[in-house]
Amino acid sequence: MISYASDGGGVGPHFDSYDVFLLQAHGQRRWRIGRQKDLTLVKGLPVKILADFQPEQEYVLDPGDMLYLPPGWAHDGVAVGECMTYSIGFRQPARDEMVRELLQRVADDATDLVGDAAYRDPGQPATAQPALVPEAMLEFARDAVERALNQPDHLALLLGELMTEPKPNVWFGDGDGAGRVDGGVRLDRRTRMLYDSRHVFINGEGFRATGADARLMRALADARQLGAAQVQRLSNGARELLEQWRQAGWLHGR
Template sequence: MDITQALPLLGGLTPDQFMQRHWQKRPLLVRGALPGLRPLLSRAELFGLAERDEVESRLVARAGRQWQFRRGPFRRRSLPPLAQPNWTLLVQGVDLHDERAHHLLSRFRFVPQARLDDLMISYASDGGGVGPHFDSYDVFLLQVQGRRRWRIGRQQDLALLPDMPLKILANFEPEQEWLLEPGDMLYLPPRYAHDGIAVGECQTYSVGFRSPAGAELARELLQRLSEDAAERAGGQLYRDPKQPATGTPGAIPGELQQFAREALQAALAEPHAVERALGEHLSEPKPSVWFEAAPPADIGAGVRLDRRTRMMYDGRHVFINGESYRAAGRDATLMRRLADQRHLDAAQLAGASDAARGLLASWQQAGWLQPLAEPR
């Protein structure tokens, strides 16, 4: 993607300008971001996704001041009638299950893959919404069917309504209000309070982003690093031949503390261990994702990543679906191009080494990528 090219999606801004002026800073309303946009999935297809066990879905309904919340899967007969107002069906990760949704999500790849999360579809009857709330992550709200009225504000009072199944702001104070038509889009930075109410039958697509908390990230990295700790720290046992008799047996010896400190340092001594663990964590597919093994196929005409595959890289590694590989030279350039473009044609593959071709072939058999000759 050319990040210096102005995009209607961003209201005539280039991706570079958008990231500098708006990303994590201030909202942006774009009229006609995707002119002529229509729902990618029919209502029946969306409801069909919500029936599947591996698809995350939620149902939110309001009756007066009371809210109801349920998690899927949902059989069609368990959903409210279409004519009933004030209910919303949320279907998460649609890009993992539908190639059209995956293609739409790819329009937002001016943000690092490590931050891009998924595409959620919100189907609502007239008056449907999830109440005034705020998210801890960036979000693009793309109107696809019908209209939705959005009110937003830089909320200072984050108190929530008590005894509710949803996190709804108790004292929402909107500052701006817009009615979005199909093709319009609203970008909101993290913690910007917002409330969207459907005007008639409505579909809104939400492009969300990952924002891991420091504690969560530290826990994941330490767990991954611990898997190799025994090999690096060695099996040497603690010895204390000079330990004197003690009258304070409850005190931990300083020598034992030093032994533990050295063992931990040895476990972390591998250069770039943290970077490797981070890349493996960020490229790990969601728990609901699995791949089916495929018979060997000719990949000489090119390859494309499966829409569920997460592939990234740093200066020394290539990461794909939670695994890491050392990469250097022309092969590293090739693999980085695959991560950026999500496909390689025959000309780009021509310079690949036998090792790189073998690796791509193993990924094809694992179901992580397909021959480019198949429909994209």
């Protein structure tokens, strides 16, 4: 986020639940920070402003200076003259958020993971309690859920796809047509690319990768570019993937 303020301007004392780097781009901004214990907020405001901010330290940032704030540290920035500050946040997934996202993806793949066999109870005797849920049905449901979740490789695939999924406000146009992948490639700045021991992930899609292709794709994810000589060492299938990604605007040729 880019924050512009005139002299004396600022949001007010607040805190974030993630790591924040405050990079001063223009002018000066005075920051007061502290490990706030009282998190009571001012009522009736559209933003979460601390009611009783107790700063412990103070810094004035000049252009090029950066201030790091751990999660939960309260901070209040006030412009010293006209200024502009870049706020760079590193969000981490919460456990409940990750469970919701991963379980939804598991549900989408349920038939492939556990099949579509129907529940059967041919041995169920006649009962005077027809509203009672049978223990066998509970066991059937438990077994289905455990089978769906007890697949580490598939869970790793879903996690990588989740972590590289572009945000809703990010979109890619068709490739610009310039350059060729054979001459080397660089990832578009909007592209997210990760990998694990078995997969490569890019913009919400996952691929199995082994051997030289895996090593080179990991190099692309880390360095965000590959030279012509590296591209030439890829298999034909991997180079075809690069071309598809170029056409989608995910990377650019040279």
